[in-house]
Amino acid sequence: xxxxxxxxxxxxxxxxxxxxxxxxxxxxxxxxxxxxxxxxxxxxxxxxxxxxxxxxxxxxxxxxxxxxxxxxxxxxxxxxxxxxxxxxxxxxxxxxxxxxxxxxxxxxxxxxxxxxxxxxxxxxxxxxxxxxxxxxxxxxxxxxxxxxxxxxxxxxxxxxxxxxxxxxxxxxxxxxxxxxxxxxxxxxxxxxxxxxxxxxxxxxxxxxxxxxxxxxxxxxxxxxxxxxxxxxxxxxxxxxxxxxxxxxxxxxxxxxxxxxxxxxxxxxxxxxxxxxxxxxxxxxxxxxxxxxxxxxxxxxxxxxxxxxxxxxxxxxxxxxxxxxxxxxxxxxxxxxxxxxxxxxxxxxxxxxxxxxxxxxxxxxxxxxxxxxxxxxxxxxxxxxxxxxxxxxxxxxxxxxxxxxxxxxxxxxxxxxxxxxxxxxxxxxxxxxxxxxxxxxxxxxxxxxxxxxxxxxxxxxxxxxxxxxxxxxxxxxxxxxxxxxxxxxxxxxxxxxxxxxxxxxxxxxxxxxxxxxxxxxxxxxxxxxxxxxxxxxxxxxxxxxxxxxxxxxxxxxxxxxxxxxxxxxxxxxxxxxxx
Numbered sequence: 001x002x003x004x005x006x007x008x009x010x011x012x013x014x015x016x017x018x019x020x021x022x023x024x025x026x027x028x029x030x031x032x033x034x035x036x037x038x039x040x041x042x043x044x045x046x047x048x049x050x051x052x053x054x055x056x057x058x059x060x061x062x063x064x065x066x067x068x069x070x071x072x073x074x075x076x077x078x079x080x081x082x083x084x085x086x087x088x089x090x091x092x093x094x095x096x097x098x099x100x101x102x103x104x105x106x107x108x109x110x111x112x113x114x115x116x117x118x119x120x121x122x123x124x125x126x127x128x129x130x131x132x133x134x135x136x137x138x139x140x141x142x143x144x145x146x147x148x149x150x151x152x153x154x155x156x157x158x159x160x161x162x163x164x165x166x167x168x169x170x171x172x173x174x175x176x177x178x179x180x181x182x183x184x185x186x187x188x189x190x191x192x193x194x195x196x197x198x199x200x201x202x203x204x205x206x207x208x209x210x211x212x213x214x215x216x217x218x219x220x221x222x223x224x225x226x227x228x229x230x231x232x233x234x235x236x237x238x239x240x241x242x243x244x245x246x247x248x249x250x251x252x253x254x255x256x257x258x259x260x261x262x263x264x265x266x267x268x269x270x271x272x273x274x275x276x277x278x279x280x281x282x283x284x285x286x287x288x289x290x291x292x293x294x295x296x297x298x299x300x301x302x303x304x305x306x307x308x309x310x311x312x313x314x315x316x317x318x319x320x321x322x323x324x325x326x327x328x329x330x331x332x333x334x335x336x337x338x339x340x341x342x343x344x345x346x347x348x349x350x351x352x353x354x355x356x357x358x359x360x361x362x363x364x365x366x367x368x369x370x371x372x373x374x375x376x377x378x379x380x381x382x383x384x385x386x387x388x389x390x391x392x393x394x395x396x397x398x399x400x401x402x403x404x405x406x407x408x409x410x411x412x413x414x415x416x417x418x419x420x421x422x423x424x425x426x427x428x429x430x431x432x433x434x435x436x437x438x439x440x441x442x443x444x445x446x447x448x449x450x451x452x453x454x455x456x457x458x459x460x461x462x463x464x465x466x467x468x469x470x471x472x473x474x475x476x477x478x479x480x481x482x483x484x485x486x487x488x489x490x491x492x493x494x495x496x497x498x499x500x501x502x503x504x505x506x507x508x509x510x511x512x513x514x515x516x517x518x519x520x521x522x523x524x525x526x527x528x529x530x531x532x533x534x535x536x537x538x539x540x541x542x543x544x545x546x547x548x549x550x551x552x553x554x555x556x557x558x559x560x561x562x563x564x565x566x567x568x569x570x571x572x573x574x575x576x577x578x
Contacts, residue, residue: 042283043249046263049203049276050247054265056197061154061269065189068097069170073185076105077175090116101167102136102188105174106143108181113137121165121190128162135160136167136188143171143184154269157191157219166191166220168270195220207278214241214271229255236264236273251280326355391498391511396453397461397490397536398515399438400522401429401468403446404485421482422446428471436464441509447522451497451510458492458539462546465490465530466570473528489521491533513558520556521565532566540568547571 075089090103094116101121106113115137122132142155155169168189176183198209198220211219216228216237227233232252239246249263259280264273319339329337338356403425410418429448430440437460438452452461465488472486493514500509514535521531532548540546546568553562 042261042278043263046207046261046276046278047247047249047265049201049207049209050249050263050265050274053198053201053209053274053276054267057194057267057272057274058269060194061267064097064099065170065187066269069172069185069187072103073172073174076185079176087114087116090114094118099190099193100187101190104136104138104143104186104188105183106138106140106186107178107183110178110181113140113143118190124163124165125160130160130162138169138171138186138188142169143186156213156271159222159224161222164222166195191220203276206282207276210275210277212237212273212275219272232260232262232264232277233273233275236275240266240271240273391496391500393494394453394497395457395493396451396495396497396510396514397457397492398495398510398518399433399448399450399452399461399465399488399490400518401448401450401465401486401488402522402525404487404527405483406446409482409484421484425472425475425484425486428475429468432467432471433464436460436467438464449510449515449519458490458536459543461490461492462530462532462536462540462568466546466568469528469530485527487522487525487527488530489518489523489525489532490530490536491515491518491521492535492539493517493533516558517556517563520554520558524554524556524565530568532568534564534566536568537564537566545571 072089090105094100094103098118098120100118102115102117104113104115115133117132117136122136125132125135153171155171157166157168159166168191169186170189171184171186174183174185198204198211201209203209210227212227212233213219214237216226216233218225218227228237230252232250235248239248245266245268247263247265249261251259251261253259260277261280261283262275262277264275266273326337326339403422409421425446426443426448429450433440433450436452437454437457438450441449441451443449450461450464452458452464454460469486469488472484476482476485491514493512495510495512495514497510498508500511517533521533525531531551537548541548547570548566548568551565551567554565555562
């Protein structure tokens with residue numbers, strides 16, 4: 001009978017072999033003391049740089065931008081000035097402050113705002129093939145959202161890729177009312193000087209200067225790189241969003257394993273965190289030299305222990321690496337992977353066998369999941385041990401789609417071609433439905449039923465239907481010989497959702513009069529058309545992205561009186577007046 005050596009005993013043997021651990025502990029203590037002294041000095045330098053950068057940004061935003069803007073605002077509020085004088089004041093402000101790319105007065109209810117642009121900045125935009133007014137003009141909805149946040153608002157920096165320029169927005173409500181309507185003064189500020197100041201700062205030659213916004217995205221980076229995975233950035237952004245703008249410094253480790261020292265501070269005007277960082281190896285050069293000296297004295301003692309540790313580590317790590325390989329394959333969707341070459345009779349060997357059993361179970365569940373809807377899987381997870389027959393009343397939106405021309409098509413082609421066509425049409429519909437938050441409930445012949453739930457379920461269903469028709473039209477152009485199209489019907493209302501059938505064979509689905517009405521609308525929808533019920537029209541009639549038109553009421557099975565019917569399509573984008 002084989003003697004089983006547990007993993008705990010193996011690690012105990014490994015610990016005994018390391019006879020020189022006290023030397024290592026003593027060396028680490030000496031290194032830690034030196035690191036603490038150097039860290040204190042490095043942190044002081046980083047904090048000083050962060051304070052200097054924040055001070056410069058505060059000075060620019062408050063003295064160079066906000067102070068003149070307040071003077072202009074006060075002059076605009078002077079009722080003794082007429083409209084021509086106020087426009088002349090905006091023009092003068094643009095000339096006197098070169099960092100102002102555009103000044104704008106937005107009057108509530110006015111079709112277009114008054115915009116005065118910086119001629120040099122506008123010329124740069126025009127040279128890049130852009131419309132300066134379209135780029136610099138602040139939309140009315142953005143002005144309204146910003147002005148409602150307080151006395152003044154400084155927006156996030158936006159990037160113009162064609163010229164590699166960055167713009168900030170400052171919004172100040174005016175006390176003056178034009179024709180009885182409220183008005184707002186806003187300015188688009190060119191951040192080019194601020195960016196170059198940060199890039200040319202002397203600290204950038206030996207360290208790193210980074211600005212992140214409240215979403216942990218890098219400012220002055222065209223790609224808006226997300227740095228949220230860096231612990232130091234998460235800490236700074238957490239304080240920024242919590243309203244605690246405290247200067248702090250400390251060590252951290254980058255996701256790539258690089259030890260760093262960093263400090264952060266927060267400018268007053270922007271929702272930014274200014275990060276200054278330096279590699280620990282650059283700050284701890286003296287410690288590195290100490291480590292080199294210590295290694296010369298400990299290498300002899302570590303040689304014997306290292307040899308034993310290497311042999312044992314290979315025996316332990318090889319199975320772990322193999323198990324990790326299988327876990328990685330499973331993560332990629334390969335459920336045929338199995339742990340190979342692990343025959344040890346200890347905890348690791350047992351773990352390998354359990355890993356194989358788990359992969360087999362995952363493979364079975366993965367394939368079974370393809371035969372049921374997402375709603376069924378969610379019901380199973382929420383059932384707490386088993387699904388029972390019965391249902392609950394819920395509010396939902398049902399989308400039925402049916403292939404027009406299917407019968408004629410199936411009669412003239414081979415069954416294999418019919419199956420290929422159905423899979424192609426269903427695949428594209430299912431992907432679009434999932435992208436819009438819906439769930440495919442079932443496929444019945446050439447018909448599909450999808451269920452949408454949630455706050456914007458009606459809008460999501462209609463967006464999915466429009467996208468499905470657009471994609472189906474593209475499929476029709478690719479396969480004109482098929483002669484196929486889709487008819488879609490959508491209805492929203494209360495349904496019964498739950499498990500129907502017998503205790504041995506259930507179908508988790510939706511039932512009710514509202515489901516039937518959606519099916520009837522689908523049956524009346526012509527090729528390429530989307531028919532809606534009254535409840536759907538009421539839910540989306542105020543949505544600007546859809547166009548809804550009424551059709552003659554339809555007499556449908558199960559309804560005594562004809563039901564109102566509507567047709568929907570995507571509204572074409574209109575050019576705004578310049």
